[in-house]
Amino acid sequence: MTTAFDEMRASDGSIRPAYARLAEWLGRVPADVLAYRRREAEFIFRRMGITFAVYGEAEATERLIPFDIIPRILTAAEWTRLAKGLEQRVKALNAYLYDIYGKREILRAGIVPDDLVFRNPAFRPEMNGKPVPHNIYVQIAGIDVVRTGADTFYVLEDNTRVPSGVSYMLENREIMLRLFPELFSGHRVAPVENYTDELLATLKSVAPASAPGDPTVVLLTPGIYNSAYFEHSFLADKLGVELVEGRDLLVKSNIVYMRTTEGPKRVDVIYRRIDDDFLDPLMFRPDSMLGVPGLMSAYLTGNVTLANAVGTGAVDDKAVYSYMPEIVKFYLGEEPLLRNVPTWRCREADHLKEVLERLPELVVKETHGSGGYGMLVGPMADKKTIETFRAKLKHAPADFIAQPTLALSTCPTFVEQGVAPRHVDLRPFVLYGRDRVRIVPGGLTRVALREGSLVVNSSQGGGTKDTWVLDR
Amino acid sequence: MLSRTASNLYWLSRNMERAECLARILDATSRLTSLPQAESEPTNEWESAIATAACAQSFKVNYAEANEQTVTEFLAFSPYNPASIRNCLETARQNARAVRTALTVEMWDAINGAWHELKKFDGKRLSHDDFTRFLSFVKQASLAYDGSAYRTMLRNDAYWFSRLGILVERADATARILDVKYHVLLPDEERVGGPLDYFQWASILRSVSALTSYYWVYQESVKPWLVADLLILNRQMPRSLASCYENLSRYLDDLAQFYGRQGNSQRLARAMLTKLSNATMDDTFQSGLHEFIGTFIADNNRLGSAITEQYLT
Numbered sequence: 001m002t003t004a005f006d007e008m009r010a011s012d013g014s015i016r017p018a019y020a021r022l023a024e025w026l027g028r029v030p031a032d033v034l035a036y037r038r039r040e041a042e043f044i045f046r047r048m049g050i051t052f053a054v055y056g057e058a059e060a061t062e063r064l065i066p067f068d069i070i071p072r073i074l075t076a077a078e079w080t081r082l083a084k085g086l087e088q089r090v091k092a093l094n095a096y097l098y099d100i101y102g103k104r105e106i107l108r109a110g111i112v113p114d115d116l117v118f119r120n121p122a123f124r125p126e127m128n129g130k131p132v133p134h135n136i137y138v139q140i141a142g143i144d145v146v147r148t149g150a151d152t153f154y155v156l157e158d159n160t161r162v163p164s165g166v167s168y169m170l171e172n173r174e175i176m177l178r179l180f181p182e183l184f185s186g187h188r189v190a191p192v193e194n195y196t197d198e199l200l201a202t203l204k205s206v207a208p209a210s211a212p213g214d215p216t217v218v219l220l221t222p223g224i225y226n227s228a229y230f231e232h233s234f235l236a237d238k239l240g241v242e243l244v245e246g247r248d249l250l251v252k253s254n255i256v257y258m259r260t261t262e263g264p265k266r267v268d269v270i271y272r273r274i275d276d277d278f279l280d281p282l283m284f285r286p287d288s289m290l291g292v293p294g295l296m297s298a299y300l301t302g303n304v305t306l307a308n309a310v311g312t313g314a315v316d317d318k319a320v321y322s323y324m325p326e327i328v329k330f331y332l333g334e335e336p337l338l339r340n341v342p343t344w345r346c347r348e349a350d351h352l353k354e355v356l357e358r359l360p361e362l363v364v365k366e367t368h369g370s371g372g373y374g375m376l377v378g379p380m381a382d383k384k385t386i387e388t389f390r391a392k393l394k395h396a397p398a399d400f401i402a403q404p405t406l407a408l409s410t411c412p413t414f415v416e417q418g419v420a421p422r423h424v425d426l427r428p429f430v431l432y433g434r435d436r437v438r439i440v441p442g443g444l445t446r447v448a449l450r451e452g453s454l455v456v457n458s459s460q461g462g463g464t465k466d467t468w469v470l471d472r
Numbered sequence: 473m474l475s476r477t478a479s480n481l482y483w484l485s486r487n488m489e490r491a492e493c494l495a496r497i498l499d500a501t502s503r504l505t506s507l508p509q510a511e512s513e514p515t516n517e518w519e520s521a522i523a524t525a526a527c528a529q530s531f532k533v534n535y536a537e538a539n540e541q542t543v544t545e546f547l548a549f550s551p552y553n554p555a556s557i558r559n560c561l562e563t564a565r566q567n568a569r570a571v572r573t574a575l576t577v578e579m580w581d582a583i584n585g586a587w588h589e590l591k592k593f594d595g596k597r598l599s600h601d602d603f604t605r606f607l608s609f610v611k612q613a614s615l616a617y618d619g620s621a622y623r624t625m626l627r628n629d630a631y632w633f634s635r636l637g638i639l640v641e642r643a644d645a646t647a648r649i650l651d652v653k654y655h656v657l658l659p660d661e662e663r664v665g666g667p668l669d670y671f672q673w674a675s676i677l678r679s680v681s682a683l684t685s686y687y688w689v690y691q692e693s694v695k696p697w698l699v700a701d702l703l704i705l706n707r708q709m710p711r712s713l714a715s716c717y718e719n720l721s722r723y724l725d726d727l728a729q730f731y732g733r734q735g736n737s738q739r740l741a742r743a744m745l746t747k748l749s750n751a752t753m754d755d756t757f758q759s760g761l762h763e764f765i766g767t768f769i770a771d772n773n774r775l776g777s778a779i780t781e782q783y784l785t
Contacts, residue, residue: 224569237573248476259475261629261783262731 066463085337095331097137122313188471190441202433215268251294441469479784484567485637491560492614493645500679549595578620586613643716
């Protein structure tokens with residue numbers, strides 16, 4: 001494996017310009033002060049967690065996602081390039097969904113194989129030929145990006161269903177402003193606090209044509225037992241919209257209403273944080289207690305907007321991912337601005353053969369997996385694990401893809417031993433409205449806290465950082 | 473506001489208030505039973521406590537006899553009693569979690585803190601002293617919740633719904649105490665109040681924390697008809713039926729004005745207030761205290777249903 005790109009320190013040991021002030025500050029602040037501030041950050045997080053992120057009765061074991069107090073810094077130039085690529089990517093994702101639920105030109109052109117659409121469990125036949133408001137499917141996308149060099153960014157994953165994590169982006173900044181005001185005064189950091197304003201503008205822009213000038217938006221949550229409930233209530237609060245559960249909504253004559261103290265009130269846009277399967281027991285899982293009977297009928301009639309649309313999962317699995325460069329070219333006639341990690345589709349015999357030969361050096365992922373579960377990182381795995389995966393691959397090759405192990409970039413991180421480089425990724429949030437695409441500068445940086453680890457998922461011991469995009 | 477939010481605020485307050493009322497009933501009963509019983513009148517105060525808490529039926533399913541141990545366990549801790557103090561506090565916290573963002577930080581801290589504290593009390597192993605501490609903890613928790621709501625909430629529909637919950641529950645609790653004890657309050661020209669009666673009257677006052685208030689208001693020794701007056705008609709007394717309805721009517725009117733629409737609950741509350749305003753204790757005794765209280769409890773329940781129907785579903 002090649003040496004990872006260090007975002008702070010060039011290979012000759014010199015500090016990159018964007019990190020100059022931070023490096024100087026790190027050199028000046030004693031370790032015990034950093035340790036103290038970190039404890040303080042944890043205390044504030046816990047308090048916020050206790051004051052509004054309380055789940056289940058297992059509260060005592062409730063885990064905080066570790067927060068690293070050293071920010072990650074991107075320059076304005078780096079960000080501008082990245083943002084352009086993200087916008088292009090999300091346009092292509094939307095065009096693909098519009099096409100596969102419509103004319104299916106991409107299949108006729110032979111760019112992607114039919115079964116990638118029709119045998120995809122996240123494909124919703126119910127959406128065939130059904131228009132969605134303003135033809136927008138993915139209003140909110142979380143695009144996971146990794147960096148391997150000064151100018152090299154790869155998209156690792158497109159999250160187009162109900163991407164989460166944006167509340168951490170906002171809270172991390174809030175905490176940093178509280179703990180390190182002196183650091184901010186020395187930098188011109190682009191704000192992220194306007195994310196919820198941008199989100200609300202996006203949601204309002206995609207209201208059905210029949211909605212009034214100021215449409216009513218709600219956030220639909222599965223409820224207090226959902227692990228992301230904290231984020232749901234946090235966002236609803238900042239958006240100033242009602243946080244509703246399925247039972248708060250009712251459908252009459254294909255129109256959605258919420259039950260309020262002043263009687264039923266019409267709802268125009270639903271920012272739903274419930275999976276497709278649970279949305280409407282009349283159309284999807286009949287045992288769903290979380291959904292709203294009749295919601296799909298109202299949706300397909302065009303009386304309410306669901307954000308994201310139903311069936312967007314058909315574009316975010318890892319098999320479709322491997323075709324993204326072709327998809328971008330097909331719909332936009334442009335070269336992709338962001339790279340795709342070269343991907344072996346184990347469903348194809350020659351790919352599988354090569355993967356099995358090179359297993360110890362590859363990363364293997366489940367096509368429909370997420371959260372870092374069920375994943376093999378070849379170079380880090382022992383013989384036994386590799387052999388287990390070999391058997392799995394032979395048994396159900398179509399369920400897996402493989403990729404080369406990328407040397408994810410590193411950022412200075414405050415760990416037990418002091419300040420040391422750790423591998424990071426980035427999840428920027430892209431908002432796609434009727435009027436335009438909005439991306440607040442930055443996103444959620446996840447960091448693998450264990451030395452050498454490349455897995456940044458919080459379920460696997462990852463933490464988060466505040467992400468700074470410098471204004472200049 | 474979402475009906476579910478309003479409903480959670482309303483029931484959150486009702487549950488906190490109920491927990492406090494139960495604590496006061498247990499406290500008063502415990503004091504009363506520590507006094508020597510009159511040979512002629514072997515009343516079972518623990519049975520009265522169960523009757524006052526309006527759960528005689530579910531109690532009988534679970535226990536053979538009403539005594540200090542069984543009643544205390546049932547009213548304070550039993551998982552089989554959905555309205556035990558413990559269940560009230562747990563349900564209150566569930567209500568609070570469901571509407572976390574509609575609460576102020578102070579209210580949440582009061583409820584959440586009480587819930588954590590509650591875990592320290594294991595019903596089976598409490599000594600008498602521990603139990604006294606438990607009762608005082610419950611009262612403190614309710615006061616902390618009520619005080620934080622009063623001092624920190626915006627005066628809008630959320631606040632009014634939380635007040636309605638407290639007041640409907642409180643009116644019910646006061647009425648039930650009167651319902652169970654009405655016989656010791658009946659005026660009897662012939663009867664000279666003996667020490668036992670005095671303790672009964674004092675105990676009623678204590679169960680609504682009004683013993684001191686009584687002396688302030690009437691400036692004479694405890695007389696049964698004055699006790700009844702204080703708990704039913706006296707508007708200075710925050711737990712009296714009249715005071716509860718004065719406030720219920722006011723907050724319901726606030727809501728009606730806020731929403732620009734009034735309904736059944738406003739009409740019911742106003743009718744009740746008028747009835748209480750026009751009543752005198754003499755008339756009430758004459759036409760029957762017991763009937764009066766019985767009707768009141770039914771009417772109060774009707775108001776609860778009207779509020780639910782109009783706003784909470």
